[in-house]
Amino acid sequence: GAEVGSAAVQRLARQANRNLPELRTHDRFGNRIDVIDFHPAWHELMRRTWESETHAYAWTHDRSGAQVARAALSYLWNQGENGVCCPMGMTYASIAALRHDPALHDAWAPRINARAYDPRAVHAADKPGVTVGMAMTEKQGGSDLRATQTIAVAATPRRGAGAEYRLTGHKWFFSVPMSDVFLTLAQTEGGLSCFLATGWLPDGTRNRLKLQRLKDKCGNKSNASSEVEFYGLHAVMLGDEGRGIRTIIEMAHLTRLDFAVGSAGLMRQALSQAIAHTTGRRAFQRALVDLPIMRGVIADLAIESEAMTWMGLRLAGALDAGERGDAAEAALSRVATPVAKYWACKRAPGFVAEALECHGGNGFIADHLMERLYREAPLNGIWEGTGNVICLDALRAMQRAPETTEAYLDELRRARGADRRYDAFVDRLAARLAEKQGLEPVARQVVERMALALQAGLLLRHAPDAVAEAFCATRLDGDWGHAYGALPAGLDTGAIVDRARIDTDA
Ligand SMILES: Cc1cc2nc3c(=O)[nH]c(=O)nc-3n(C[C@H](O)[C@H](O)[C@H](O)COP(=O)(O)OP(=O)(O)OC[C@H]3O[C@@H](n4cnc5c(N)ncnc54)[C@H](O)[C@@H]3O)c2cc1C
Structure with a gap:
């Protein structure tokens, strides 16, 4: 409470909301990079939020009341700066989806729950701690996700939970496009399914996505929200095929x-x-x-x-x-x-x-x-x-x-x-x-x-x-x-x- 109410955090919050994130689609040689430049205040707020474990306390403290304590932390950070509460909340909640696949959960949970924020544009496995986002909403509707048009095709003979797929399609809202890991939905032969993707691939290149624009939002200005296209996005099926909503x-x-x-x-x-x-x-x-x-x-x-x-x-x-x-x-x-x-x-x-x-x-x-x-x-x-x-x-x-x-x-x-x-x-x-x-x-x-x-x-x-x-x-x-x-x-x-x-x- 003392920290989020401090002049220092309130100053950072102001700076992060006055100096807006900027999309850089290409480097100076014309290569696609699809990164977001943030004011240093954003990174400092993210670092402090992750340090406070607001994204993870409920999972890292195996004792009665841990969810209440985490909620109290979130209640406080929402009085500090609301933009960072978007990645913080999604990272916290992602554990519930990952539990559908114990192997993926065990692989990612230690980094998701780590008290470390690392803003570098590198593969998630090369970071001590990661942020998690989600890209679900398409142009034709966010409430009715069954109308999703993005398609997923198996990349190997293996299919279903835990298998590799390539996704093609468009998402109309994708907040925190610098997320190290994100969840998304796509149609397969078996129906609407959930997928987990990393923002960058193990060879250090951007996963097969193009950030089209950043949204010019009414509020929540410090946080970047984008429109994105997938052109063969590398992803792994999370949970059962056709049970994406579940x-x-x-x-x-x-x-x-x-x-x-x-x-x-x-x-x-x-x-x-x-x-x-x-x-x-x-x-x-x-x-x-x-x-x-x-x-x-x-x-x-x-x-x-x-x-x-x-x-x-x-x-x-x-x-x-x-x-x-x-x-x-x-x-x-x-x-x-x-x-x-x-x-x-x-x-x-x-x-x-x-x-x-x-x-x-x-x-x-x-x-x-x-x-x-x-x-x-x-x-x-x-x-x-x-x-x-x-x-x-x-x-x-x-x-x-x-x-x-x-x-x-x-x-x-x-x-x-x-x-x-x-x-x-x-x-x-x-x-x-x-x-x-x-x-x-x-x-x-x-x-x-x-x-x-x-x-x-x-x-x-x-x-x-x-x-x-x-x-x-x-x-x-x-x-x-x-x-x-x-x-x-x-x-x-x-x-x-x-x-x-x-x-x-x-
Ligand atoms: C700043 C911002 C960031 C966002 N970030 C993300 C993100 O990171 N990832 C992501 O996936 N999405 C994101 N979203 C999208 C958000 O989740 C959707 O906007 C939301 O789910 C609503 O979907 P929609 O905009 O398509 O509206 P619609 O689904 O078209 O809804 C329009 C209206 O119709 C009403 N309605 C819909 N269905 C019914 C029904 N059955 N009965 C009665 N009324 C109904 C709704 O209540 C609403 O008032 C973001 C949105 C904003 C504004």
Whole structure:
């Protein structure tokens, strides 16, 4: 926390986002090289992120809670610089896909989990530590990956898992094109399959890919995102032929958790900035935060931020326990992770806009970090499953595996009796979930309520009364407006704001 909040890291973050990555397709002799030039600040941020083990802690520490600790690290780095969180999150999550092939997993996991960032354009096996990316989305659609057109042809008589293939096709989004290793999807005779490729080949040449362009993005500027063509890309099939979606879906489960946690981190940073500004600035002879309406706005943001944090870390705990064989926690993780991804990513843009407004005009000016958070905020809602797709995923989990609904309702039962509004809300929701059919048109409403119930239960069990009371009154009982700060009278907003303050003397 001290590191990501330091002036040094915040300066690096600013530099990396003002000095954009540049694509160099050719060297001075006209040979294709397809490399990206970054400002040194990017490499320094990557080095620090990898040093902190945010990409690997869950796999390198074989003890209960390791996933929660890693999620906490991610929550913090998302308050430092969000661009590096893209390669960091994909590298972390790649282990889940690699587990489909124990030989590939054992070959790559030590380098993937190493605390070493090496930016050189050389073959991954020549590096102490590697970054992992993924290139899935094609022009015709990212949500419906079954429409993939890239084709893979066996390079040797051997076929199927672990065999060598050559890929031809196009990917419309390929972030971190300097990834040492990346996963991709292509069609074979047996159907859509997952492949693992290295960015460079053992002889030191670029793998058979051409970077066409870098995306000119709304946010996430420090990180390069490219369009790429494969012309005979050397790759190895990962997992079973024709089961490509199944192979990457467990990876997607982890990246989705990471974006729920990441958006909570982004919101926490926006809140911290808003509290600091409104505490230090005076208007009408008082600190802004002591003016009643402003106090309500900050309190409302603080409630939202705390609820997101609990939800993200609780689900990291469910993942952790599930990984250790607890079936009920695994079921909770399965259904509630998309719920959390949907809600945290959906709430972040409005949240950041409100926190920005707390700064007045300064918040809208690019000297301030708020501007960057504002441009970043919508992104987590898009990649790794847009809002609608994520809601459908939550419904699918409940339809295919009824034990996920049971595990979710069991989690809610833990807070039963603590608040009558909560009990009534949970009863209505349970009745809704029991309907099972016909939920797709109302998926957003159902998933939103699932998120609110989960958050309320966690706050009732773990947060101070002032926070839980305000959450239940507004989010469950509806005594609330449509903008942040439209709170009812009688809430202890002073206590809520004080709880959210960072002790800058510590
Ligand atoms: C900055 C950035 C970096 C990215 N990096 C990568 C990367 O490294 N690798 C990679 O593979 N991809 C990457 N992506 C792509 C991203 O994963 C896709 O944009 C995303 O999956 C959505 O796909 P799409 O853009 O094709 O939109 P579409 O799939 O066309 O979706 C458009 C809209 O339709 C909705 N929709 C789709 N299906 C349904 C449905 N069944 N019911 C209701 N609504 C539906 C969606 O919710 C969305 O609102 C990146 C995207 C961005 C913005």
